[in-house]
Amino acid sequence: MRNTAKLxxxxxxxxxxxxxxxxxxxxxxxxxxxxxxxxxxxxxxxPHAEILNYVKENLAKKAGLDLEVKEFQDYIVPxxxxxxxxxxxxxxxxxxxxxxxxxKRGTHIVPVVTVHLEPLGLYSHKVKxxxxxxxxxxxxxxxxxxxxxxxxxxxxxxxxxxxxxxxxSEATPQDIAKNPKNLKxxxxxxxxxxxxxxxxxxxxxxxxxxxxxxxxPAKDALVLxxxxxxxxxxxxAVKEGNEDDPRVKKLAKLLTSAEVKKFxxxxxxxxxxxxx
Numbered sequence: 001m002r003n004t005a006k007l008x009x010x011x012x013x014x015x016x017x018x019x020x021x022x023x024x025x026x027x028x029x030x031x032x033x034x035x036x037x038x039x040x041x042x043x044x045x046x047p048h049a050e051i052l053n054y055v056k057e058n059l060a061k062k063a064g065l066d067l068e069v070k071e072f073q074d075y076i077v078p079x080x081x082x083x084x085x086x087x088x089x090x091x092x093x094x095x096x097x098x099x100x101x102x103x104k105r106g107t108h109i110v111p112v113v114t115v116h117l118e119p120l121g122l123y124s125h126k127v128k129x130x131x132x133x134x135x136x137x138x139x140x141x142x143x144x145x146x147x148x149x150x151x152x153x154x155x156x157x158x159x160x161x162x163x164x165x166x167x168x169s170e171a172t173p174q175d176i177a178k179n180p181k182n183l184k185x186x187x188x189x190x191x192x193x194x195x196x197x198x199x200x201x202x203x204x205x206x207x208x209x210x211x212x213x214x215x216x217p218a219k220d221a222l223v224l225x226x227x228x229x230x231x232x233x234x235x236x237a238v239k240e241g242n243e244d245d246p247r248v249k250k251l252a253k254l255l256t257s258a259e260v261k262k263f264x265x266x267x268x269x270x271x272x273x274x275x276x
Contacts, residue, residue, distance in 0.1 A: 035245050035247055039248065040070060042071075042078035042087040047211060048234065063253075063254055065251060096232065097144070100144075110239075115255045115274070117207075117273045119273070120154055120204060120205070120224075121205060122203070123204075133183070135181050136183075137184070140186045140200045143187035146169055152167070161176050161178065162177045163176060194215070234275075
C-alpha cells in the first residue's frame with residue numbers, strides 16, 4: 001500500500017507561513033541533521049511521487065532505506081519545507097527553476113542527482129494543430145519566471161512567435177519581437193494551465209500536470225519540447241549541507257538504478273524520459 005501524505009490547501013498555506021516566519025537561516029535544522037529516522041521527501045504527485053513510491057515499494061527495504069513520500073500540488077512549498085527542515089529533500093524541479101527560486105527567496109537548496117525530463121507541451125481542446133490557432137488566439141502560460149520563459153521558447157522553436165535577441169531564462173511576453181498570429185497570453189499559476197484548457201484556445205502545460213490530467217504528452221501535445229541537450233531535467237534536491245546524508249545517498253542511487261529507468265520507460269511511454 002502506498003504510504004503517501006496528501007496535503008490540503010490549509011496545510012500548504014501553513015507550511016508557507018512557517019517558512020516566512022522562521023526559515024531564513026542558512027544552517028540545517030535539527031530535524032534535517034537527524035539521519036536516524038525515515039527520509040521524508042516532498043514531491044509533485046505525477047510522476048515524482050509515483051517514481052518515489054515505486055522505489056519505496058520495490059527497492060528501499062532491500063537497500064535499508066526508510067522512505068516517506070509527501071505529495072504537494074504546488075512548486076513553492078516543497079522548497080520552503082526543505083529549507084525549514086519540515087522535509088528532508090524534494091523531487092519536483094529543474095535547475096533554472098531552482099536557481100531563480102534560491103535567488104528570489106534566499107533559500108539554500110541544491111541538487112543531488114538528476115532523474116528525468118518531462119517535456120513541456122502546447123495543448124488545446126479547440127484545435128488539432130498549432131498552425132490551426134486563429135489570429136488573436138489566447139494561450140495560457142505558467143506565470144513563474146522560468147516556466148513562462150520556457151513556454152515562450154517552446155512557441156518560438158515552433159515558429160509561432162519570435163523572441164528578441166538575448167531573451168533568456170526570464171523572458172516574458174514583452175520580449176516577443178514578432179507575433180504573426182497576434183497571440184494573446186494569459187499568465188496563470190503552473191498547476192492551473194491544464195485546467196484552463198476549456199477557457200483558452202491553447203495552453204502550455206508542464207509535463208507532470210499534463211500526465212495528472214490524463215494527457216499523453218508524446219501523443220496529445222500540439223508541439224512538444226525536445227529532450228536533446230535540455231537543461232530542464234528534474235532532480236532530487238536537499239538543503240545545502242545535507243548532500244552527504246547517508247539516506248539521501250541511498251535514495252540517489254536507487255533513483256538512478258536500472259529498475260527505475262525501466263519503470264519510467266514502461267509506465268510513461270516517452271511522456272517522461274529518464275536522464276541517466
